[in-house]
């Protein structure tokens with residue numbers, strides 16, 4: 247157990263590199279299960295806890311998985327099990343993404359029900375509706391979902407009631423080896439969907455229209471491993487852009503793809519932040535007082551829900567009152583209570599949060615209630631008076647590679663300690679900061695999912 251310690255007041259400058267996208271690499275690793283021939287090589291796979299978890303799921307199914315220097319190799323030629331047990335699906339909802347490929351390739355799968363999570367109930371009805379349309383028989387019992395098909399799945403037209411990212415991905419993967427053509431209508435359009443489609447096409451699949459609301463998948467008989475580069479993480483990029491903006495900084499976010507960040511850039515520009523994209527990244531200059539803006543989260547290309555809490559941190563420091571409306575998840579304002587502990591004034595009215603700007607934020611002990619809430623609290627800590635301690639770091643480790651190291655590289659006063667240590671006096675605590683482990687080179691087989699960090703003396 248560890249926590250981040252942040253001392254506010256530093257202006258961030260310099261360059262930070264974005265890692266591969268969590269929300270791309272997870273479905274892509276799952277899709278590797280479709281390859282009956284060859285080995286899949288996934289480049290720019292970020293060393294996140296979620297990546298370890300999905301790798302463990304694949305190993306529990308009989309696939310070979312190795313990880314070295316941000317490259318994952320998956321050998322799924324011999325799958326020995328079709329069951330994703332509770333212990334993995336409980337750790338990470340995205341484990342459910344193995345259902346589509348397993349059903350398509352093996353004709354049978356048994357997966358623990360993913361259940362809700364902190365940000366909402368997150369049902370899976372659209373995934374199941376898609377599998378049933380493709381001819382699977384679904385039964386539920388004892389916390390598990392059983393899906394069986396009589397021979398190959400058969401292509402079908404599927405209209406999604408909500409443009410769900412996960413359902414679109416799961417159905418794309420299920421349809422990849424089905425007989426005939428599948429058309430997904432009201433499909434999600436996120437860049438991660440396009441990345442998955444490119445991966446499936448590289449594996450010998452035939453997927454067209456990804457990135458639009460209608461995706462057409464022509465089923466093929468066999469798929470093979472391929473080498474693929476994961477796209478950069480637009481949410482991680484957006485988080486560093488917000489760090490630059492909130493601290494009045496000047497930061498180059500290397501690897502950020504401006505096209506993937508349209509609404510984030512638009513809102514930052516409305517706030518008075520200068521954003522200069524080029525072909526290798528995005529420069530963010532914040533040299534004026536920030537202005538309040540209203541924003542509403544929506545499926546892509548709307549404003550991403552995964553940037554809502556980080557943006558709220560920024561709005562706390564803006565001139566005027568802002569209204570933030572969350573339409574994607576019904577319970578994604580848990581960071582508001584934590585912000586209150588830092589002296590913020592925010593009122594929740596239904597699906598909206600009314601954010602009073604010009605907040606004099608003060609450091610406090612706060613808890614990351616989910617991944618992005620954790621990032622937002624760290625952003626607030628960067629400008630708060632005094633020291634902020636953010637616990638719940640396991641959430642943050644799901645989605646950010648070396649967060650403290652990347653921010654301190656930009657000049658932030660942030661480090662990580664184990665829970666047993668005291669954050670004060672800070673100088674003493676810095677003697678026992680946490681350093682990332684060297685890259686893994688071994689198979690994940692047989693290991694527990696351990697924190698990827700260990701205490702090292704005198705680092706940073």
Ligand SMILES: CC(=O)N[C@H]1[C@@H](OP(=O)(O)OP(=O)(O)OC[C@H]2O[C@@H](n3ccc(=O)[nH]c3=O)[C@H](O)[C@@H]2O)O[C@H](CO)[C@@H](O)[C@@H]1O
Nearest residue numbers: 269340368369370371372373408410411412413552574575
């Ligand atoms: C691993 C991954 O890629 N996670 C992302 C993915 O999550 P995930 O794929 O779980 O999110 P979805 O797009 O499925 O969820 C969007 C909305 O649809 C609802 N829904 C979803 C499926 C379903 O069968 N029925 C249903 O009603 C959900 O409850 C939610 O309200 O997209 C979210 C929305 O951009 C992001 O916040 C997550 O970071």
Ligand SMILES: C=C(OP(=O)(O)O)C(=O)O
Nearest residue numbers: 339340365552617618645
């Ligand atoms: C909600 C998120 O992820 P997940 O769907 O993996 O929980 C996120 O990345 O902010």
